[in-house]
Amino acid sequence: MSAISEDYDAVVIGAGFSGLYMLYKLREMGLRTRAYEAGEGVGGAWYWNRYPGARCDSESYFYCFSFSDELLQEWTWSERFPAQPEIERYLNFAADRLNLRPDIQFNTRVTAAIYDEATMRWTVETSAGDRVSARYVVSAIGGLTTANLPDIPGIKDFRGEWYHTGQWPKHEVDFAGKRVGVIGTGSTGTQLIPVVASKAAALTVFQRTPAYIMPARNAPLDPEFVEDVKANYPEIWRKAKASRGGMPFDPPVLDFDDVSEEEARRLYEEAWERGGVRVLQVFKDVYSNPKSNEFAAEFFRSKVRQIVKDPATAEILSPKGYPVGAKRVALDTNYYETFNLPHVRVVDVKATPISRITPEGIRVGDTDHPLDMIIFATGYDAVTGSFRAIDVRGRGGVRLADRLEEGPRSYLGLGFAGFPNLLTVNGPCNPALSTNVPVSIEHDVEWIADCIAYLEKNRIKAIEPTEEAEEAWVRNTQELVEGTIFEQADSWQFGSNVPGKPRRFLLWLGGHSAFREKCAEVAGAGYEGFALTS
Ligand code: NA7
Numbered sequence: 001m002s003a004i005s006e007d008y009d010a011v012v013i014g015a016g017f018s019g020l021y022m023l024y025k026l027r028e029m030g031l032r033t034r035a036y037e038a039g040e041g042v043g044g045a046w047y048w049n050r051y052p053g054a055r056c057d058s059e060s061y062f063y064c065f066s067f068s069d070e071l072l073q074e075w076t077w078s079e080r081f082p083a084q085p086e087i088e089r090y091l092n093f094a095a096d097r098l099n100l101r102p103d104i105q106f107n108t109r110v111t112a113a114i115y116d117e118a119t120m121r122w123t124v125e126t127s128a129g130d131r132v133s134a135r136y137v138v139s140a141i142g143g144l145t146t147a148n149l150p151d152i153p154g155i156k157d158f159r160g161e162w163y164h165t166g167q168w169p170k171h172e173v174d175f176a177g178k179r180v181g182v183i184g185t186g187s188t189g190t191q192l193i194p195v196v197a198s199k200a201a202a203l204t205v206f207q208r209t210p211a212y213i214m215p216a217r218n219a220p221l222d223p224e225f226v227e228d229v230k231a232n233y234p235e236i237w238r239k240a241k242a243s244r245g246g247m248p249f250d251p252p253v254l255d256f257d258d259v260s261e262e263e264a265r266r267l268y269e270e271a272w273e274r275g276g277v278r279v280l281q282v283f284k285d286v287y288s289n290p291k292s293n294e295f296a297a298e299f300f301r302s303k304v305r306q307i308v309k310d311p312a313t314a315e316i317l318s319p320k321g322y323p324v325g326a327k328r329v330a331l332d333t334n335y336y337e338t339f340n341l342p343h344v345r346v347v348d349v350k351a352t353p354i355s356r357i358t359p360e361g362i363r364v365g366d367t368d369h370p371l372d373m374i375i376f377a378t379g380y381d382a383v384t385g386s387f388r389a390i391d392v393r394g395r396g397g398v399r400l401a402d403r404l405e406e407g408p409r410s411y412l413g414l415g416f417a418g419f420p421n422l423l424t425v426n427g428p429c430n431p432a433l434s435t436n437v438p439v440s441i442e443h444d445v446e447w448i449a450d451c452i453a454y455l456e457k458n459r460i461k462a463i464e465p466t467e468e469a470e471e472a473w474v475r476n477t478q479e480l481v482e483g484t485i486f487e488q489a490d491s492w493q494f495g496s497n498v499p500g501k502p503r504r505f506l507l508w509l510g511g512h513s514a515f516r517e518k519c520a521e522v523a524g525a526g527y528e529g530f531a532l533t534s
Helices: 017-028 069-074 084-097 187-197 223-231 233-241 261-274 290-307 311-317 384-388 437-457 467-481 512-524
Strands: 006-013 033-036 110-116 121-126 131-139 161-164 179-183 202-207 213-215 330-332 344-348 354-358 361-364 367-370 373-376 391-393 422-424 462-465 530-533
Touching: 006 017, 006 110, 006 121, 017 033, 017 084, 017 131, 017 437, 069 084, 179 187, 179 361, 187 202, 187 330, 202 361, 223 233, 233 437, 233 512, 261 290, 290 311, 311 344, 422 437, 437 462, 437 512, 462 467
Parallel strands: 006 033, 006 131, 110 391, 131 422, 161 373, 179 202, 179 373, 202 344, 213 330
Antiparallel strands: 110 121, 121 131, 354 361, 361 367, 462 530
């Protein structure tokens, strides 16, 4: 085994939104910090998800860092919903403006992090052969990073090209003249499909579950709007941080029964015209009142029937069998319209599943669909899957991946019992992925930075959650989902997209503002629920 080449105060794993800000904070505190990033550049999820059509479902003006007035004032977003290249440019801009690059080692994947109880330090190993030591390790690996490539027989025999959207190559993928198959119709498939259709000779979409999809109504941003936003950022962030979803919107006030059905339809039509995620925020009881939910679901289905000309295709594409909102809703630009094109069709692989991939294409039941290219828009082994790729071992040599085998575990999604001084941004049982993620990331990063500052100031050598606090948090995470509509669907949030993954909810559903309060209480009480070792 090679010798340790460097002793750092802290190692940060990843250089997406979380890793960049964490590195900035730790460096600001005077800690010698190294960030390792598997990609060639910064961006994390926004580096890897460079598939055509990739776009954020949060509006650009609040999908960014709030902590720096310089960044807020110097950067100007061009569109309502930013596309992947613009977000990647933004993160590069932030990395340069904050001069973070010198402390990031690119093209380097952290392969192992092993805790040494005697020295109370971590040894971190990388794919580039580094072996360094650190007092703190902060995981900023994101929850949607490990691609879920379905284990369909025959995949290795396929003679054409194939791609997973979450590991899209940097070179241009040429669809022209090709017969392309797309598996998956979640947020990613919804964005990708219209773009592929505009270039490919033929497109076949293999759909297992139709998503509830609403129009993004993306558009260039009006300079007056941008000016107004820049002048009002303090209030925008105050509202976002005080909200459930980390977005600067007023929550809905109406219940479905407060208005007539005619009025409800009018309100949905209005919201549909505005577009964006707030289409589902007309009534506050849409998640809790089945009548309210079914009305919204039927409204979505009526839109599919209105747009898609062929009734049989419209029927396949119509979302049903689970309440709207129980799986993440998607935003589209021309998704349903795409299925009116003569060279595009959808195959219902729930009715008849994919039986195998052949050298020439995809076989569904006994029917062969010849293809030149297959694109897997099949999502991720979410949250816990991200930790499987790294050999993290804590006290007693316990492997973190083994601890997470039975389901998501952690205290607040910020730390793990048995893993001293390993802190995690947006870990398991954390609300981030049910919110506007950058706002949640900033919260977690700031909490972790304050925690480390507290340890340093008080000469505390190590912090880790107690087993009891972690267990109670895990229980609370599951309790919060009980009886909600989320239970009525198979989703990545429940781990159901990955065969064999335990059906346990991965996210804490209490909302962003309540989470902030809870974390502040924990810190205020001297890190209640954590064991501190001096
Ligand atoms: P999602 O939301 O997990 O969607 C994946 C899609 O792929 C979904 O339609 C799945 O159908 C489908 N899928 C997965 N495995 C298979 C197999 N074996 N056969 C057929 N179809 C399959 O991932 P996305 O990338 O779209 O979005 C992930 C998140 O990124 C999103 O929520 C945003 O937060 C950003 P299923 O619904 O499981 O029946």
